[in-house]
Amino acid sequence: MVKKQQTQEIQMVTLVQTGSPIGRRSDQRATLVGLGLNKIRRTSTLNDTPSVRGMIEKVKHLVKIVG
Numbered sequence: 001m002v003k004k005q006q007t008q009e010i011q012m013v014t015l016v017q018t019g020s021p022i023g024r025r026s027d028q029r030a031t032l033v034g035l036g037l038n039k040i041r042r043t044s045t046l047n048d049t050p051s052v053r054g055m056i057e058k059v060k061h062l063v064k065i066v067g
Contacts, residue, residue: 011048012067016041019062031059 017037021029035055036044043066046052056063 012045013048013052013056014043014045014066015056015063016043016066017062018064021062024062028059028062031055032062035059035063037063 015035015037017032017040020040021032021038032038035046035052036042056065
């Protein structure tokens with residue numbers, strides 16, 4: 001018996017930090033670090049998962065989705 005393997009293409013999302021975390025709450029700063037961002041115009045490419053989408057929603061005023 002041969003099992004079929006289902007292949008799913010992993011969706012990726014690319015973020016660019018557009019705002020500064022200076023003067024923001026500590027949880028927003030921690031979220032940026034969790035997304036792999038820490039300076040303006042840095043980019044980070046992550047798997048498009050519900051947890052990552054939730055983190056993006058929390059700091060949507062500080063990041064821009066590129067792709």
